[in-house]
Amino acid sequence: MLFGSLADLAGKSELWFSNCQDIQSLKDKLLNEFPELRNSKFLISVDKKLVKDNHQLQPGTEVAFLPPFAGG
Amino acid sequence: MLFGSLADLAGKSELWFSNCQDIQSLKDKLLNEFPELRNSKFLISVDKKLVKDNHQLQPGTEVAFLPPFAGG
Amino acid sequence: MKEKKRHNVFVKGSISPQLIADSIAKHSTKTTIGAHDIFLGQVRADVIENKNVLAIDYSTYEEMAEEKFHEIREAAFSKFDLTCMHIYHSIGKVKAGEICLFVFVSSKHRASAFDACRYIVEEIKANVPIWGKEIFEDETFVWKENK
């Protein structure tokens, strides 16, 4: 899932990727498909918890790319 | 002038004393007239500014005895 | 002097939530404000020697209190980067559960609003000549003292 500026740049907010063992490989696929996201800062969450690049993924897991927060 | 608990204890809030050269002598006269105030804590103001016991007084000056504040 | 007259700190009786809402609403035209911090003092139904406080009856040395509020206001504006600031304090009887102090500070960014609001409240509690009689159910009372 893409939020905020990332969804704007990619033109969509939901995407499905198969065969991603970890966050790093998912990130590579995403940036390959949407090179316009390469200059964006973001954090990554898996099942609503922030994670690092090397976090392992299971098929069907909900991963979100979160640009800098602006609440309040 | 007496405020709060001091006015309660003395039964009045305004008093006139003559021949007081400084705060200490005024305080002595007050506590002499109202011994019930002897156990009370208070600050003293002259013309709305806090002062010390040895502050000099002019005739006609407004002196106030202020028990502990409880605003808010 | 004009500035001081325009806005009287003392309010007879409790401060109503409606006064607070109206004050907030008035700030919608000040579009450089990004943060408001509001402190409200509420009268507690404290139990003192087995008796419940029903209300506090506030009194003041008004001329001196107004000077002190003015000094606090000036000091807050010089210490912190504020857009505006309002203080209301009750005088007379305020029942337990009602509001007796309303400090409202607005600034561009949140840090100044937080710092200033706390500073102002501490200054009021320590330095403004206001007294409060805590009145019990049986109409006896004790004089409150700030810590």
Add this chain to the structure above:
Amino acid sequence: MKEKKRHNVFVKGSISPQLIADSIAKHSTKTTIGAHDIFLGQVRADVIENKNVLAIDYSTYEEMAEEKFHEIREAAFSKFDLTCMHIYHSIGKVKAGEICLFVFVSSKHRASAFDACRYIVEEIKANVPIWGKEIFEDETFVWKENK
């Protein structure tokens, strides 16, 4: 879960002064409260590259945001001695001058209310997945970023 459902953090559009007044009024029955601290975030009409911000359009990752709000709430209650606490945040469009965040913390004594309110606001700004599009007069926009 019950506790969380009872009170939804997100409000569609701006937070009205009336909602704030109603929240304050509801606390008059809680007579152990002596101090309330309220933080309000207001949308600024900032000028960015010579264009005025007219409004911010807020969006969120709602499930994650609700978990974060819940964590912040639990942490605040465990760190500070609080009587109660309420958080409201706007979602969707909020015009410059309108309120987008309302944090309301109540405690027996003032120190806990001040400490907790500031803690909660900082946590929300840093850790809750909410985004804001700053919309200009000409309908262009930039994405806001918290400091």
